[in-house]
Amino acid sequence: MILVLDAGNTNIVLGVYDGSKLISVCRLSTDSKRTADEYGIQVMELFLHEKLDTSDIKGVIISSVVPNIMYSLEHMIMIYFGIVPIIVGPGVKTGINVKYDNPREVGADRIVNAVAAHEMYNRSLIIIDFGTATTFCAVTAKGDYLGGVICPGIKISADALVEKAAKLPRVEITKPQKVICKNTVASMQSGIVYGYIGQVDYIVGKMKKEMMDLGEDEPFVIATGGLAKLINEESKSIDTIDSILTLTGLKIIYDKNKE
Structure with missing residues (x-):
């Protein structure tokens, strides 16, 4: 399964794909003051609510328009999922x-x-x-x-x-x-x-x-x-x-x- 995160100015939208099928969509409020652990606890609660296992996540990608939260989001993914996420930006293949x-x-x-x-x-x-x-x-x-x-x-x-x-x-x-x-x-x-x-x-x-x-x-x-x-x-x-x-x-x- 793949976790995708879209971090906007108001909300962070999380989607979980099982193959090509989107099986879950959740939202968190965007807050630049939250730490990696605070985001991690929220994401773990969402996964528990959705009956998803973090160990099933094999890849993560993040797009963000809020630079101030990127440190916390990246480290949350590395700490709680054990994965280095792909960050959408220069050097990433898009085909555009x-x-x-x-x-x-x-x-x-x-x-x-x-x-x-x-x-x-x-x-x-x-x-x-x-x-x-x-x-x-x-x-x-x-x-x-x-x-x-x-x-x-x-x-x-x-x-x-x-x-x-x-x-x-x-x-x-x-x-x-x-x-x-x-x-x-x-x-x-x-x-x-x-x-x-x-x-x-x-x-x-x-x-x-x-x-x-x-x-x-x-x-x-x-x-x-x-x-x-x-x-x-x-x-x-x-x-x-x-x-x-x-x-x-x-x-x-x-x-x-x-x-």
Whole structure:
């Protein structure tokens, strides 16, 4: 069995693969103050809850956009699993040709998503990841990572609105039935959700045009991340949702580098 870890700004997602089958998915909150032992105890409890045996894990791969937790995560894996993990970064085989001005600047999660999507669809792609930040990535049919867009995530946008406007309350991120609303809470929800949907559709439209101007076919749009389903309910630009896209990419990269 293989353990894959995707460390984001808000959560660390753990997936366990038995062969090509994903048999377990768990989440921990990301905390740079936790030690290797604290993470280890949490992971052991998750394995116990999922009825998994750590001795069955034969390989581990980690992607992270949070440098401050990498020491603890790497040492947790070495201490509790007895394995030196593969870390997604420079020198790791991905099969993706990164066309960024400085390829080292591209977040590991964006590369991992691109690997999974390219492997599965083998066509022109736009990948949207609704995380703490929302990222849009452009990948050509032959696997060139062209670059993309980084926006404040929908929760960050909502939090900023509350923090900077003294009379506005904190609201649940949910879609009201109408855009024109008759109370403050619903009006905020309308602006947050429908405004974000408009942003997504506009950015995707511009990205499609730029990619097609380069000779690509119209890109297929894949969304992942916690709020992908909410945005997809009204968005006109998302073709499919894949909630485990990053875990899939990590497994593919592990297989390319396990030697």
